[in-house]
Amino acid sequence: MSTDSCLQSLQCHVEDYLRAYDSLGYNRFLDFDWQALPDSLARSGITELHLAAVETAMVVEDHIPGYASEYQRLFHVEGSRTDEEAWMRRQTLHFVFRWVAEEDRHAHVLELYLRHSGRRDAAALTALMIREGQKSYRAPHEIPSQLFAYTALQEKATQLYYSCLRQAVDEPVLRQVLLRLSQDEARHCGFFSHLVLDALHDGDLGTIALLKEALHSFRMPLSDMIENYKRKAIQMMRAAGGYDYREAFDYFRRLVKRVAEARTSARGSGLIELMTLAQALAPQR
Numbered sequence: 001m002s003t004d005s006c007l008q009s010l011q012c013h014v015e016d017y018l019r020a021y022d023s024l025g026y027n028r029f030l031d032f033d034w035q036a037l038p039d040s041l042a043r044s045g046i047t048e049l050h051l052a053a054v055e056t057a058m059v060v061e062d063h064i065p066g067y068a069s070e071y072q073r074l075f076h077v078e079g080s081r082t083d084e085e086a087w088m089r090r091q092t093l094h095f096v097f098r099w100v101a102e103e104d105r106h107a108h109v110l111e112l113y114l115r116h117s118g119r120r121d122a123a124a125l126t127a128l129m130i131r132e133g134q135k136s137y138r139a140p141h142e143i144p145s146q147l148f149a150y151t152a153l154q155e156k157a158t159q160l161y162y163s164c165l166r167q168a169v170d171e172p173v174l175r176q177v178l179l180r181l182s183q184d185e186a187r188h189c190g191f192f193s194h195l196v197l198d199a200l201h202d203g204d205l206g207t208i209a210l211l212k213e214a215l216h217s218f219r220m221p222l223s224d225m226i227e228n229y230k231r232k233a234i235q236m237m238r239a240a241g242g243y244d245y246r247e248a249f250d251y252f253r254r255l256v257k258r259v260a261e262a263r264t265s266a267r268g269s270g271l272i273e274l275m276t277l278a279q280a281l282a283p284q285r
Helices: 003-021 034-043 048-061 064-074 083-117 122-133 144-168 172-202 205-216 229-239 247-260 266-281
Strands: none
Touching (some): 034 083, 034 172, 048 083, 048 122, 048 229, 144 172, 144 205, 144 229, 144 247, 172 205
16 A cells, blocks of 8 residues: 555544544533432442452553553654655544543543542542552554554453443443443544554555564553552452453454455465464453
8 A cells, every 4th residue: 555545544534533523522520420429339239349440440541641652652743754654643643632532531530430439548549540650651562553453452352341340330320431431442442443454454464463463462551560460450350240351352353354355365364364363362152
């Protein structure tokens, strides 16, 4: 695919996303009944396990300054780039800034839930957020096709988690919060999926090898940074009965299948191998 065609495709994805969702949103302070939350919690079956899961999700979402810094670093419009590369990076950042704002709101809404719940010490929660937020984050990949594949997987896994946790709780405010967050994550996943499909359509066997590497090395964000992450991850899975982040690999397999079915060349065989790998990493039924 030519540079002009790549640019045109990227611009279309960004414009389509912003045209569809630029005015879509919710007010983190006014659209949830925070004042009624303590009484609602008292009437619900929410357990400490559920609240711990919300807290861990908040910590992951609240590292958005680190995620944002890395995307801005990787897509910075710097002088060493050609005009075409600089313009493509600038178009990417139109989406990134919108995405970052939505993810920042996720972190804040989960924080507000915990603060209004009456089940968390305010000072301790602040200390936790500062301690975790001060840790340095590095993007898992420097190459855009790998980073987009990683982020599509991560957004799908997060969407699945919020949906599963929502099904596992009966408290109305949390259910409303999780619905909003899962809808946002689904849209984000959709955008990054378009970029993955472009890479699959237009890349070569080298691109497929890079995506294989991204699948093999996939870990959820901050898995190597959050204190006691393994224990907290187990708690999150228990709180959201039926959740398995590996379901995201099955989603990726379906993306690859859409491209592979139209290919019969050696590159098509590479796509089949990528699809097989994604299937092997997905939970076995």
